[in-house]
């Protein structure tokens with residue numbers, strides 16, 4: 242498993258937008274010439290990616306909202322963000 | 334945590350209620366300081382006096398966002414030739430559209446670039462006519478253009494914004510594909526599109542000057558594959574190869590009236606930017622109709638949407654939901670019937686003819702002084 246430090250602050254780079262897709266429903270992450278549908282927990286993660294909150298804060302927050310263990314959530318959050326980083330949709 | 338790439342999903346059924354569009358190409362003006370021989374703009378360029386005013390474009394952008402458009406491509410001509418380009422960009426960003434500025438980069442001042450980025454421009458796509466000054470001048474008809482493009486690219490990258498280069502490939506520059514890819518890396522671009530010329534507008538007029546040989550096309554395919562592998566993680570290379578030498582036609586814009594559309598400088602709404610070549614179609618204008626009304630009910634959109642309009646061999650073909658019969662404009666231009674199978678398809682009875690045409694035109698040695706430079710644009 243990859244390890245992102247507690248203090249890592251994920252953010253959306255210039256040219257990437259996260260928003261609701263009112264016409265089709267759900268949420269989308271938009272970059273140049275690409276659009277990803279985002280659903281479920283992923284929506285909650287990206288809503289918290291504001292360029293200020295650290296991974297630790299995001300995980301702690303999600304743990305409260307979903308009444309789950311931080312240790313359980315954390316690997317999923319990291320995997321999701323790393324995947325998006327590899328697609329140049331998130332900066333870590 | 335599922336993600337699907339919306340952009341690659343063709344529309345499935347024959348006549349379902351159309352999905353909302355995802356992309357709008359706004360051709361803000363046909364004016365342009367360059368005169369590219371391959372320009373896809375129509376031979377009959379719309380004049381400045383016919384252009385939509387600022388308020389109308391803003392209304393169009395609001396309606397587009399409401400309708401479900403995600404990507405707004407600001408293009409032309411040269412979009413930065415519009416005095417209100419910053420104001421229009423700001424409005425597009427305010428209504429939630431992802432704005433992609435498609436520009437030649439020449440004549441865009443640094444202060445104008447700053448204003449555009451501040452106004453919410455999300456991404457910039459810069460055209461590259463050649464990998465050096467000599468070829469750039471031969472293709473675009475303007476001295477000093479290469480240097481200005483290079484400077485513009487640097488300004489974008491220095492500000493931390495993503496840059497895509499778009500190189501339209503043809504006989505005049507096909508030998509420069511590897512150097513163009515290197516320049517893209519040097520410029521700090523994230524992506525380059527190696528797009529073989531599509532023969533519309535000025536490109537159709539100049540086809541005999543532009544058509545590359547099959548051997549040269551095959552060579553670029555190898556060069557692109559090699560570079561793609563080598564530059565993984567540094568530069569994304571997207572390539573579109575010419576379909577005159579292909580076996581099956583390309584899926585044009587995700588299908589007619591399925592995903593994207595365009596608005597001309599004067600406000601005509603087109604299913605694809607070359608659709609005006611199909612003269613019997615009736616195009617509605619943003620001056621008379623709401624954008625949603627045009628998308629769902631416009632006769633030009635209905636004409637070739639889905640698969641009901643198809644003739645044989647498309648009608649009974651198992652690929653009809655994959656490529657939707659190819660390009661309507663190309664079918665008209667080469668076969669004389671916009672509802673025919675795109676002759677780029679092996680199943681078309683005219684397929685051999687277009688291969689022959691490509692071979693003979695690419696072998697022909699035209700007088701370079703006879704190439705038609707695009708007009709700068711009527712006043």
Ligand SMILES: C[S@@+](CC[C@H](N)C(=O)[O-])C[C@H]1O[C@@H](n2cnc3c(N)ncnc32)[C@H](O)[C@@H]1O
Pocket residue numbers: 365371372373374408409410411412435436437458459460461499500501528529530531532533536
């Ligand atoms: C018509 S241009 C207008 C914007 C701007 N003047 C520019 O050249 O970037 C829009 C885009 O289409 C590309 N293009 C122009 N003519 C083409 C053709 N015949 N085939 C394929 N792409 C073309 C350009 O490289 C550019 O990326």
Ligand code: SF4
Pocket residue numbers: 365366367368369371372373374409410411437460707
């Ligand atoms: S002449 Fe060249 S730069 Fe101008 S609009 Fe056409 S393709 Fe773009």
Ligand code: SF4
Pocket residue numbers: 581582646647648650651652653654656657658659674675678679680681
């Ligand atoms: S026959 Fe028509 S549908 Fe079938 S592959 Fe050719 S163009 Fe596509």
